[in-house]
Amino acid sequence: MTAPSLGGVVPPVCTPLTPDLDVDVPSLERLVDHLVGAGVDGLFALGSTSEVAFLPDGHRRTVLETVVKHAGGRVPVLGGVIDMTTPRVIDHARTAAESGAAGIVVTAPFYTRTHPAEIEDHLRRVAAAVPVPVYAYDLPVSVHAKLDGAMLLRLAAEGVLAGVKDSSGDDGALRTLLLAQRDAGIDGFSVFTGAELTVDTAVAMGVHGVVPGLGNVDPAGYVRLYRHCADGRWDEARAEQERLLRLFDIVNAGAADRMGRGSSALGSFKTALHLLGVIDHPVTAPPQVPLDAAETERVRARLAAAGLL
Template identity: 30%
Template sequence: MTTDAARPAPPPFGRALCAMITPFSESGALDLDGAQRLADRLVAAGCDGLVLSGTTGESPTTTDAEKSALVTAVREAVGSRAALVAGVGTADTRHTVELALAAEKAGADGLLVVAPYYSRPPQDALEAHFREVADACGLPLALYDIPGRTGTRIEPDTLVRLAGHPRIVAVKDCSYDLLGAQKVLSRAPLAYYAGCDEQILALYAIGATGYVSTVANVVPGLFRALLDAFDAGDTKAAALLQRRALALIEPMMAAGLPGAVTAKALLGALGLPSGPVRAPLRAADRETTAALLAAYRGLTSGAAQFQA
């Protein structure tokens, strides 16, 4: 199973995806109206797809019913303008299948399935887990490789084997393994999405399909402009945009706080739907929020197309 194409697979969920936060009210309840307003804004600003109930969407602390309600509400808001990918990964195969079926019923276009965490299954068990989920429903799957959180890598050889399943169509890569990514890209017809904002251009340049970005919650147009510049042959402009994005990538993603915390702090400071994070996460303090806001203003000054 090989391919030498620059883009080894068509984008099943678009190129430019946002890992959307899950807005809550000040009391901590699910804010469906806020989710609809935020989703509409993100799609209007150029997002092809939205990933709901992922890491940034605080999936470990939302209930099954909330996850389904979120998909239904966002689908109502964006209609057919964007693909909706529902995060359904858990530590339990049976539970993951239940969430997959519920997401399909709620109107999702695809599923994001993370490697089961804590139990750290070996590769044969991991492969069986993904196949069971893919067999159980009719939606296409994106496999989420984020070993820093799950404790288990989806090895390149495992991804290549799983690519033979007709409903396993994509990967969200947070492995920080550029060599492994190239192995998969050269051997499997999977749509490859950069899951780490600092690697969007690097992976896109070697054949990735696009990205699933947390930073896109606040600058939804920036990375879309990067892809457009690269596709137009202006690699210098694409590189400049990636470097400019570091002004937000570093404080949002590499300063010791989860992206859900920093994205919500910045969205709230901008008057956009966000709300608190759920415990055990804690809100960013005033100093951190002020620094995030200053970085945002510095990046977007005179560049309205990058703004939230």
């Protein structure tokens, strides 16, 4: 398989829900327009920020079909096919390919512990099952396994993988991967960072793009940041990165004594999108806890300070 290289800003699209917990399709379409209109380079539907782990299979299909259809070819759409075992992931992958996704995003299997050899076999089997590019998702905090850089590059050289999203938080391993890729002369393998607060540093190290959850709220900011980095305007990039870092404090809006960090972060993104008029409801999937009125005001204050309200 020969896959085109993808890079730039590829936000993981939030999944708007109705109060009855159905997919809010009109809000999702407006969110796609909000992102594409800001100049992003692609969309990642059904990632962690999309609440993929909380969505029934029918919701997943609706999300992917809606995003692909409404994007209308303006940007490529990657579909997350995250699940516990290889057969389940292959089912999701085939659905994503049938829905028109330009590529799929795959974690290691989880729930049970997997050996590195089993993870490699998993990625090979998924890639063999679909006619679209496959991107690995390095997410050890959730799947309890760090993807091996040598394995990733071996699969890249063989054409099995088109790229990786690195959400490991291990900057040393990320830099080692980028250096090894460069030394091996492996082209067409896109390395994305999921660390939205250090994009300038990551681009300086050589990453090809960023997948920022906060990019749902301020996609134009991340587009500016990435373009500043790509053009070598490092002082401007630092200033934009620091503005986004301050805005990112919205993820701390939820009180720690009544909700988890996931509820606070995803709830703050959706609350911000609701306050900006992009989505109709700031509903998150259960058992996540919604933000209350005081917490919503904290989000509003941060949006105003960032120049978004």
